[in-house]
Amino acid sequence: MQDAAERAVVRAIDKMRNNLSEQLTVDDMARAAMFSKFHFTRIFQRVTGVSPGRFLSAIRLQEAKRLLMTTNLNVTDISLRVGYNSVGTFSTRFTKSVGLPPTTYRRMGGYTGRISTQQISTGTxxxxxxxxxxxxxxxxxxxxxxxxxxxxxxxxxxxxxxxxxxxxxxxxxxxxxxxxxxxxxxxxxxxxxxxxxxxxxxxxxxxxxxxxxxxxxxxxxxxxxxxxxxxxxxxxxxxxxxxxxxxxxxxxxxxx
CATH class of the missing domain: 2.60.40 (Immunoglobulin-like)
Structure with missing residues (x-):
């Protein structure tokens, strides 16, 4: 059973998912959670492991992935639907996070043929x-x-x-x-x-x-x-x- 903190965070996440095209602020999320801004940020980080803003950015891109696979919307329209005013910024962030540009992700059916590793010097x-x-x-x-x-x-x-x-x-x-x-x-x-x-x-x-x-x-x-x-x-x-x-x-x- 979820405790009060988890239920509050779920309310904030539902607020995010239902308003992806809007420019939500931490104040908006905190109000949905029914916590003060300061308390909300700490609770959200503890429950999810990431900040509210980082979580919102992630679910925007998650929804973009879904739209690329289930609709014929072009990349510009998708970027607007998930809250990006600049298609260039959207494409850059999508590529960095997903590992493929939006158009390539759609063409490959949502999959990648290979996942490489970062070129970090070998450790021991x-x-x-x-x-x-x-x-x-x-x-x-x-x-x-x-x-x-x-x-x-x-x-x-x-x-x-x-x-x-x-x-x-x-x-x-x-x-x-x-x-x-x-x-x-x-x-x-x-x-x-x-x-x-x-x-x-x-x-x-x-x-x-x-x-x-x-x-x-x-x-x-x-x-x-x-x-x-x-x-x-x-x-x-x-x-x-x-x-x-x-x-x-x-x-x-x-x-x-």
Whole structure:
């Protein structure tokens, strides 16, 4: 059962989702949550792991992804619908967060054929552990997992991999820094990102230092309104699975 803080944050998130084309302020969100501006910002950060403004930006781009896949609206119209007055600013932010320009994302059906990693100098730390899930939940599809700089899975991870099923993982040569382990699994079509077919897990922040070994466990759970959207374009899991099974690709479907 949600506590009072979570219910307040859900009210603010509903306000965001219902007014994406408007220029919402933190005051507007705080009023929807029925908290003071200062108290609201602290509570929102605690519950979701990100600031209200960052969460709003993420759901704007999440809605843009949906519109690109389910409508014939052009990029300019979509940018206006999700609150951007400049199509150039929208395209730049979409590309940086999703990993593909809006038109490419639409052309590729919402998937990407490959997820690269950031070109950060190789480190010496190791992050390993186990991904689990509740026995009552339905089996997920392939599980994407990566180490990211921020709580929202966007842009390029520093390390990433795919698991066929929940189980053990291991990242080596992890650079020094503060990282988040973000995981998601999805069954069904990419544009039908509903709670029933998306599972997520988050661990962090992980403060990684030279030559250290870190053991972390993460449990997949159905995505909720309180989870920041997954902005990174999803790997074409069907193609990746085929290539991994039959060895039809000369390059890996995903870099780790």
């Amino acid at each position: 730390a190791t992050v390993s552990g186990r991904i689990t899930m509740d026995s009552n939940d339905s089996p997920p599809g392939l599980i994407f997992m990566g180490l990211f700089q921020h709580r929202i899975p966007e842009g390029l991870p520093i390390r990433c991999a795919i698991l066929d099923t929940p189980g053990h993982f291991r990242f080596t040569n992890v650079p020094d820094g503060t990282w988040y382990l973000l995981c998601h699994a999805m069954s069904g079509e990419v544009f039908r990102l509903q709670p029933k077919n998306v599972m997520v897990a988050t661990v962090g922040p992980l403060v990684v230092r030279v030559r250290q070994r870190y053991e972390v466990d993460a449990q997949l759970k159905p995505v909720s309104k309180l989870d920041p959207p997954v902005l990174l374009a999803l790997l074409d899991a069907r193609k990746a699975a085929f290539e991994r099974q039959y060895g039809t690709s000369s390059t890996p479907a995903i870099a780790a």
